[in-house]
Amino acid sequence: MARHIVLGAGGIGRSVAHALISAGEDAVLVSRSDRDLGPDGATAVALDVTDETRLADLATGARTIVNALNPSAYTHWERDWPPMAKAVLAAAERSGAGLITVSNLYGYGLVDGPITERTALRPNGVKGHVRVEMWEQALAAHAAGRARVSEVRASDYIGPATLGTSLVSGMLIKPILKGRSPWLPMGRVDAPHSWTYDGDVAALVRALALSDGDADWGRAWHVPTDAPATFAQLGEEVATITGAKARPVHVMPRSMVTIGGLVVPLLAELRETRHQFERPFVLDSSDAQARFELAPTPRHTAVEETVAALRAAGIKG
Known part of the structure; x- marks a missing residue:
């Protein structure tokens, strides 16, 4: 049984924790609240994720950190996301835990045709730029050998x-x-x-969290979507x-x-x-479906x- 740190006690975070527990893993669900919002079997921890030291200490010995966070204010991503993302990436580097970030499709901007993981990231607004910068910083840490990262993107x-x-x-x-x-x-x-079914996000995160394949990391995956x-x-x-x-x-x-x-x-x-x-x-999720044998x-x-x-x-x- 490995330990996984799931950041964010919203619907996706709780679903991820449940999926990991169902696979026999240990899930620690982190939120600002001291209320136990997690599924049965999850350990609830109240923590400000921008506290890099405490987060790194919590993640020491964990197999993965799952970033299922979202800033509370949709109107201020450019203000609220960077300190959170910086602390989470630093905690992954210090602890050695793999980092899986739950993301969206904003970074692709205006597209023609189905979106694959090889579609260029060309954001057309502030939120897309924030997401792309987060991913590029994580990818740079991966390329430098400081961290092991991956990102799952859903519609x-x-x-x-x-x-x-x-x-x-x-x-x-x-x-x-x-x-x-x-x-x-x-x-x-x-x-x-x-439209991506929320339970399929958790299924893909679980597959990545349990994967030992080096090629599964250092890249993004699209959540299996009908x-x-x-x-x-x-x-x-x-x-x-x-x-x-x-x-x-x-x-x-x-x-x-x-x-x-x-x-x-x-x-x-x-x-x-x-x-x-x-x-x-339209989201093309054929890569993840084939690699992890996951059907939407x-x-x-x-x-x-x-x-x-x-x-x-x-x-x-």
């Missing part, structure tokens, strides 16, 4: 573990369950988009699964969101990523589980 989440942070769960599925037509802040209802679907297709699927009346999916006018961003900072932040929902945005969870199953979790949380029509 937008769907699934029962990320109800509070998933666009499709909160703004499309939830309204349909309440008998209302969804209104989305950006995108086109007919643009194909990849075929893309449009907002309209997802709305129809939710209606079919729930037996609810099919509701049209609406998108707020682009100009309205742009103007709203002048007074609502969160709306202004959407400009960087709205291309992902206005044109085809079927989208229908992901929608069913998300609906069940929302209903269990009290969201009903």
Whole structure:
């Protein structure tokens, strides 16, 4: 049994801890809170991850550090991410634990065609630049032999573990369950988009954490993800699964969101990523599927589980 340090007690962090425990490993779930938010069998530790010394001490003897963090303020990544990323990488270097970072697709910027791990990183906004800088710093440490790093990249989440942070769960599925037509802040209802099941993130992290293959490190991996679907297709699927009346999916006018961003900072932040929902945005995860023999969870199953979790949380029509 090896020990793994999982940073972040959100839905992804808890799912990763659960996946590692299910594999017979020891998981330490780190968050700022002193509450035990982890799955059964996980050790909860309250820690500010920017405290490099304490984090390195905690990680000494661990097999991996899993960075499943996200800054609390979506509007200030350029301020909040760098000190966190710096401390986590330094702790990995000092402790000798492998570093697996859970990331997203922001770094690719505007793309044409399916996105593979070999697609150039060309961010078109602040958040993408922050993610690329984090990865390049980690990769430089790996190339210099100071650390062993890898990164898993997912598209937008769907699934029962990320109800509070998933666009499709909160703004499309939830309204349909309440008998209302969804209104989305950006995108086109007919643009194909990849949706990553949150449990598949944990499955890939676990596979990497348990891997002894040198070639599995020093590179990024895309989380196994099912075929893309449009907002309209997802709305129809939710209606079919729930037996609810099919509701049209609406998108707020682009100009309205742009103007709203002048007074609502969160709306202004959407400009960087709205291309992902206005044109085809498709993730190719064939590398990870082949290497780790991981099949993506079927989208229908992901929608069913998300609906069940929302209903269990009290969201009903």
